[in-house]
Amino acid sequence: MKDKIWLSSPHMGGDEIKFVQEAFDTNWVAPLGPNVNGFEEDLQNYTGAKYAAALSSGTAALHLSLIMLGVQPGDEVICSSFTFSATINAIRYQFATPITIDSEEETWNMSPKFLEEAIKDRIANGKKPKAVVLVHLYGVSAKIDEIVEICNRYEIPLIEDAAEALGATYKGKALGTFGVMGILSFNGNKIITTSGGGALISDNEEYITKARFLATQARDNAPHYQHTHVGYNYRMSNICAGIGRGQMKVLDEHVALRRKNYAFYKEELAKYEGITFLEEPENSFANMWLTCILVDPAKTGGITRDDIRLALEAENIESRPLWKPMHLQPAYEAHPFYGDGTSERLFNMGLCIPSGSNLSDEDRNRVITVLHAVLSK
Numbered sequence: 001m002k003d004k005i006w007l008s009s010p011h012m013g014g015d016e017i018k019f020v021q022e023a024f025d026t027n028w029v030a031p032l033g034p035n036v037n038g039f040e041e042d043l044q045n046y047t048g049a050k051y052a053a054a055l056s057s058g059t060a061a062l063h064l065s066l067i068m069l070g071v072q073p074g075d076e077v078i079c080s081s082f083t084f085s086a087t088i089n090a091i092r093y094q095f096a097t098p099i100t101i102d103s104e105e106e107t108w109n110m111s112p113k114f115l116e117e118a119i120k121d122r123i124a125n126g127k128k129p130k131a132v133v134l135v136h137l138y139g140v141s142a143k144i145d146e147i148v149e150i151c152n153r154y155e156i157p158l159i160e161d162a163a164e165a166l167g168a169t170y171k172g173k174a175l176g177t178f179g180v181m182g183i184l185s186f187n188g189n190k191i192i193t194t195s196g197g198g199a200l201i202s203d204n205e206e207y208i209t210k211a212r213f214l215a216t217q218a219r220d221n222a223p224h225y226q227h228t229h230v231g232y233n234y235r236m237s238n239i240c241a242g243i244g245r246g247q248m249k250v251l252d253e254h255v256a257l258r259r260k261n262y263a264f265y266k267e268e269l270a271k272y273e274g275i276t277f278l279e280e281p282e283n284s285f286a287n288m289w290l291t292c293i294l295v296d297p298a299k300t301g302g303i304t305r306d307d308i309r310l311a312l313e314a315e316n317i318e319s320r321p322l323w324k325p326m327h328l329q330p331a332y333e334a335h336p337f338y339g340d341g342t343s344e345r346l347f348n349m350g351l352c353i354p355s356g357s358n359l360s361d362e363d364r365n366r367v368i369t370v371l372h373a374v375l376s377k
Contacts, residue, residue: 001316002315002316002366003316004316004317004318005316005317005318005354005359005363005366005367006318006354006356007189007290007318007319007320007352007353007354007355007356008189008190008289008290008354008355008356009188009189009356009358010188010189010193010195011250011254011356011357011358012246012247013246013247013249013250013253014246014250015245015246015249016242016243016245016246016247017246018246019035019038019241019242019243019245019246020239020242020243020246022034022035022242023035023238023239023242024239028238029237029238029239030237030238031216031235031236031237031238032216032235032237032238033238033241034238035238035239035241035242035244035245036054036235036236036237036238036241038241038245039054039194039236039241039242039244039245039248040052040053040054040199042244042245042248043184043199043201043248044201046174046248046251047166047174047176047177047182047201048173048174048177049174049176049177049182049201049202049203050202050203050205051201051202051203051204051205051207051208051209052199052200052201052202052208053199053200053201053208053211053212053215054197054198054199054235054236054241054244055197055198055199055200055211055215055234055235055236056196056197056198056215056233056234056235056236057086057185057187057196057197057198057234058086058161058163058183058184058185058186058187058198058199059086059089059090059198060198060215060232060234061183061184061185061198061199061200061211062086062087062090062133062159062161062183063090063093063094063232063234064200064211064214064215064232064234065090065131065159065181065183065200065207065211066090066091066093066094066096066131066159067094067211067214068181068207068210068211069130069131069157069159069180070130071091071094071096071130071131072094072095072096072130073094073095073096074095074096074097075094075096075097075129075130076096076097076098076099076122076127076128076129076130077091077094077096077097077098077099077129077130077131077132077133078098078099078100078101078115078118078119078122078129078131078132078133078156079091079098079099079100079101079132079133079134079135079326080100080101080103080109080110080133080134080135080137080161080326081100081101081102081103081325081326081327081337081339081343082102082103082108082109082135082137082322082323082325082326082343082346082347083135083137083161083323083326084163084323085326085329085331086163087133087135087161087326088100088326088332090133091133096130097335097336098326098332098335099118099122099129099335099336099337099338100325100326100327100332100335100336100337100338100339101114101115101118101337101338101339102114102325102327102337102338102339102340102341102342102343103137103339103342103343103346104143104342105342106143106279106281107137107140107141107142107143107278107281108137108138108140108278108292108343108346109134109135109136109137109140109141109142109143110134110135110142110143110147111339111342112143112146112147112150114338114339114340115132115147115150115338116150117338118336118338119150119154119156121338122336123154128154128156129156130156130157131156131157131158131159132147132151132156132157132158132159133159133161134147134158134159134160134161134179135161135163135164136160136161136162136164136165136168136175136176137164137278137323138164138278138286138288138289138290138292138352139164139165139166139167139168139191139258139286139287139288139289139290140165140168140278140280140281140284140286140288141165141168141169141170141175141281141284141286143281144170144175144178148178148179151179157179157180158178158179158180159179159180159181159182159183160175160176160177160178160179160181160182160183161183162174162175162176162182162183162184163183163184163185163187163190163198164185164190164287164289164290165287165289166184166190166191166192166251166287167191167251167252167254167255167287168255168284168285168286168287169284169285170281170283170284170285171283171284176201177201177203180202180204180207181200181201181202181204181207182200182201182202183198183199183200183201184198184199184200184201185197185198186198186199186244186247190289191251191254191255191258191287191289191357192244192247192248192250192251192254193243193244193247194236194240194241194243194244194247195240195243196240197236197240197241197244198236199236212235213229213231214229214230214231214232214234215231215232215233215234215235216231216233216234216235217231217232217233218230218231218232219231253357254357255287255288255357257357257358257359258287258288258289258291258355258356258357259286259287259288261288261291261354261355261356261359261364262277262288262291262355264364264368265277265291265293265353265364265367265368268368268371268372269293269368269371269375272300272375273299273300274295274296274297274298274299274300274301274303275293275294275295275296275300275375276293276294276296277291277292277293277294278291278292278293288355289355290352290353290355291352291353291354291355292322292350292351292352292353293350293351293353294346294349294350294351295307295308295349295350295351296349300375301377303374303375303377305321305348305349305350305351307374308351308370308371308374308375309321309351311370311373311374312353312367312370312371315366315370317354317366317367317370318354319351319352319353319354320351320352321347321350321351321352322346322347322350322351322352323347324347325343325344325347327339327343328344328347353367353371354367
């Protein structure tokens with residue numbers, strides 16, 4: 001059996017162990033500590049956000065962001081349909097109703113057209129949405145100028161789910177810093193990892209201060225355990241934050257390597273009809289977290305996305321279909337959806353191919369050899 005080539009595996013830079021060892025040497029193995037403070041400062045300096053809270057996951061950050069905005073049972077929250085389930089799960093944690101929005105063709109992200117259509121329709125039905133949760137899919141910027149303008153015009157706060165987008169920018173500004181709050185993820189498959197983990201970033205100090213408070217079980221300032229709010233165990237540990245501090249040192253390098261993968265695949269597959277890529281929008285810098293292709297059987301001679309996926313699987317190479325839209329998921333299909341089928345078409349034709357920053361030349365050549373073999377038939 002050939003060695004496994006993963007879609008996107010963790011990639012250590014070398015300095016992570018130094019920060020982790022420091023935590024052990026100083027006995028800071030409990031939650032919080034110098035690494036947590038240092039990691040939050042690193043994130044603030046890198047993204048330009050004024051404040052950051054290091055948390056146990058990106059999902060925890062999403063959940064806390066909704067709490068910060070006062071989302072209550074029965075409220076409606078607009079979100080991208082074409083995303084991982086964590087985006088919409090957090091809305092349900094608050095017993096709110098998710099209103100899913102389809103993608104547009106250019107960036108594959110939330111359609112401004114259907115966003116505004118949904119807002120108008122929900123207001124006409126007597127229920128103004130409490131928030132908009134926008135995903136920057138696969139590290140590519142959404143049409144952020146248009147979406148921010150719509151949210152501002154209707155006075156609906158914007159939360160950016162930038163879980164896949166650390167290191168990506170629009171007009172030189174970090175994704176995750178355009179809304180009232182931004183979400184980052186450091187899961188094992190992301191650009192950088194803390195093994196698990198996430199962060200909430202914002203220019204609003206009150207949001208971050210309250211998020212940190214709630215994330216540490218909402219313990220009041222008292223000599224005994226006193227609680228006047230419901231709290232959560234959502235804070236990042238000092239050890240995991242140490243890994244994050246080491247990873248921040250190689251973040252830009254990881255982005256460059258993933259963009260190199262994208263350029264390699266795009267050049268190698270340029271000759272094939274029916275193979276197209278998620279492109280980098282104008283005025284943006286994408287981190288190319290995952291290289292994503294669309295496979296159009298009408299132009300490939302009948303070759304499908306699954307033909308390629310199964311051929312890669314036979315060679316012990318991991319690939320994965322694009323996210324199945326949330327409005328098609330059994331858990332969420334009954335909720336309101338606004339769109340024209342764009343994300344469903346992308347899901348049916350799309351495939352993520354190996355994109356890790358630790359791919360070797362040999363790995364890339366193994367992947368492209370399989371792709372050439374399938375597409376040349």
